[in-house]
Amino acid sequence: MSDSKQTISSNVAILIPLEFSPKVKQILIRKNIYNDELRPKRISQKLALPIDGDFDTLTEDLCREIPDILGDISIEELVLEKNSPKLTPAQLMSANISIWLDGLKHQNNKQILLSYLPQKWELLGDMVLLPTISFKQKEWLELFSHCSETEIYELWGVICDSLNVNRLGRQQPISDDIMRTSQVELLLGQEGWVELLDHGVHFGFDATKVMYSSGNVTERHRIGNINMEGEVVIDAFAGIGYYSLPMLVRSNVKHLHACEINTNSIEGLIWGAKRNEVSQRLTIHEGDNNITLANLKNTSDRCHLGILPSSERVWSLALECLKSEGGWLHIHMNVAEDKIASWVEDTITKLEIITRNIGRQWKIEAKHLEKVKWYSPHTRHVVLDVHCSE
Numbered sequence: 001m002s003d004s005k006q007t008i009s010s011n012v013a014i015l016i017p018l019e020f021s022p023k024v025k026q027i028l029i030r031k032n033i034y035n036d037e038l039r040p041k042r043i044s045q046k047l048a049l050p051i052d053g054d055f056d057t058l059t060e061d062l063c064r065e066i067p068d069i070l071g072d073i074s075i076e077e078l079v080l081e082k083n084s085p086k087l088t089p090a091q092l093m094s095a096n097i098s099i100w101l102d103g104l105k106h107q108n109n110k111q112i113l114l115s116y117l118p119q120k121w122e123l124l125g126d127m128v129l130l131p132t133i134s135f136k137q138k139e140w141l142e143l144f145s146h147c148s149e150t151e152i153y154e155l156w157g158v159i160c161d162s163l164n165v166n167r168l169g170r171q172q173p174i175s176d177d178i179m180r181t182s183q184v185e186l187l188l189g190q191e192g193w194v195e196l197l198d199h200g201v202h203f204g205f206d207a208t209k210v211m212y213s214s215g216n217v218t219e220r221h222r223i224g225n226i227n228m229e230g231e232v233v234i235d236a237f238a239g240i241g242y243y244s245l246p247m248l249v250r251s252n253v254k255h256l257h258a259c260e261i262n263t264n265s266i267e268g269l270i271w272g273a274k275r276n277e278v279s280q281r282l283t284i285h286e287g288d289n290n291i292t293l294a295n296l297k298n299t300s301d302r303c304h305l306g307i308l309p310s311s312e313r314v315w316s317l318a319l320e321c322l323k324s325e326g327g328w329l330h331i332h333m334n335v336a337e338d339k340i341a342s343w344v345e346d347t348i349t350k351l352e353i354i355t356r357n358i359g360r361q362w363k364i365e366a367k368h369l370e371k372v373k374w375y376s377p378h379t380r381h382v383v384l385d386v387h388c389s390e
């Protein structure tokens, strides 16, 4: 049998006017009778959407849900091509948006519009966050100016269906305030609370209010893999518990002090602690860590300093928080790729000076440097593990 014969078969489809196709497709998906193994086919000003299963009352149901479609539907047997079995989510989104574009009355340059579609996004539970620039190009803005609210709403629905999620947001630049407030714009969905599971750790937070960096996933796993049994640990920039929760759940710390200034992040942290059943081993210190760290002097075996671009302003406080016998610091920093080696040397020198100034006689050693991710074309987000010992 030739390839072409394998990909073509005779099948049942519902023929509807192009402009109703996104709405009808959503209804077919909801009723579980959309046949996504076959490709929709445009026939003049109509679209044939493949269906299977029980469609006895489909025509009446559609007329009830979309009164304007009355009399313009037929169910027919047609020859349709098989969908490529290996459509990536981005390809599926493009194919479905192409159908949506065909259904619009307003003329549009489909090829250009489709060429701007996002190729990557952030998946947070049942929500997808599109990159900042998505659907903001002048061609898309010009098209939206001719679309009704319903049509735009349908587009967000088409994207959600393609990516198999219920809610859609668009990233806005993370604000430069110290709280790193998230400015996600919710395109589809009522509220921004998301819950996700990462390496056995549950996280929950409002994506429209706080940031979550999926790019730090390897570092979250690495920190969670370090055995901290019996240790008292400080997380000086705890956020929703990006590192605090893996340390509590996986590294098995005895007690964790989480410093955090943003009440929205603390809401997530409290939720995560309950969900992971670690609340008993967690103390949250709300407020500016310039003050809260000062109350934790000589208490800890380890201090985690997870803030970018630099945590240098609290290095002295962090060293003072370690027990008299010393301990560990995990220092996050953005560093130019070609300056990483000299930055490590400088950092150790600075820590040695601070150590002497606070009256400690410790040996300060750089034990490991982790390159977490590219922050910008020449700058890396790195983490330096520093050991302080008598």
Ligand SMILES: C[S@@+](CC[C@H](N)C(=O)[O-])C[C@H]1O[C@@H](n2cnc3c(N)ncnc32)[C@H](O)[C@@H]1O
Pocket (backbone or CB within 6 Å): 178, 179, 180, 212, 213, 216, 236, 237, 238, 239, 240, 242, 243, 259, 260, 261, 262, 265, 287, 288, 289, 290, 306, 307, 308
């Ligand atoms: C970058 S976020 C933490 C992100 C997380 N560590 C990560 O890498 O994904 C930094 C957190 O530090 C908190 N923060 C910033 N300055 C602070 C301060 N002076 N005292 C306490 N928390 C602070 C912010 O509110 C934010 O939740």
